[in-house]
Amino acid sequence: MAKGVLAELVSRRQTVATAESLTAGLVCATLTEVSGASAVVRGGLVVYATDLKAALADVDPDLLARHGAVHPEVAAQLAEGGRGRCGADWGIGLTGVAGPAEQDGIGPGTVHIGLAGPEVRTVRTHWFEGDRAQVRAASVRAALELLREHLR
Template sequence: MTNAAADVLRLLTVRGETLAVAESLTGGLVAAELAAVPGASKAFRGSVTAYATDLKRNVLGVDGALLEARGAVDPQVAAQMATGVRKVLGADWGISTTGVAGPEPQDGQPVGTVYVAVAGPAGALSGTTSGEKVTPLRLNGSRTEIRRESVRSVLALLLEQLAGGQTGNERAQDTEQNGGT
């Protein structure tokens, strides 16, 4: 996975831009992937691991009414987490992960339901006018496999945006299109 992290950091460094990460189900794995790349500090500002729902609201600025109505496993929550960490840590780009790695369902969502999101500078995201892009995933496998695939997917989503909309997310798309198999 470090290749995707290295590619993301290389592109950000070349562009003179920075990245912040908000994580829930991945519990710091995205930040660890990025920090494992030599020279990461040139572009990686830091991360917030907001495992608890109240941290999503109080630290990242996710709308409390949204969390109350839909729970933490929601595409809008993912988008607000990415935007919030971008703002809180003063970065050009923010990425986030939220979902259910298991072993039990959460907020009425089955294990393997994951949302990854990216928020970037105005006009920088391809295929969106909101400044945020969310990818829903339906993943199968163990808790570890779901978390690893979530890391890979969020880095691929950001890489896709940095590279101008070219896809790097074939495996997750294939998994989703095949009903998670």
């Protein structure tokens, strides 16, 4: 799927960046495993710690204080922050709970994926089953699917 997303970005002459929490850079790493990715992948922010979401990805500190790090609007702001900080056409933001335990009352497998791009700002929420690695892998796939959907 990464290969197809990258090909579409190349054909559109557009770029992508990520701001990732629970996936800690896996989306960006997945994209850059494909030869030629440097033509369209601008970079990524790993904002695992809550304070870094605000400091590096420009997530509203008041939003984080009110709702915590795992919230749909946080994912949207991560996408916008990654896009802006890296100077990309598209931004993907991910936040969630990989497990095995809940975080701030939010169950494992809860994942919010934000996408920001030309005239696009959307968030999709998922509830994935499985262990930590499975939740993170499913999150990467879902993020790439969301971008691919909006590129078509």
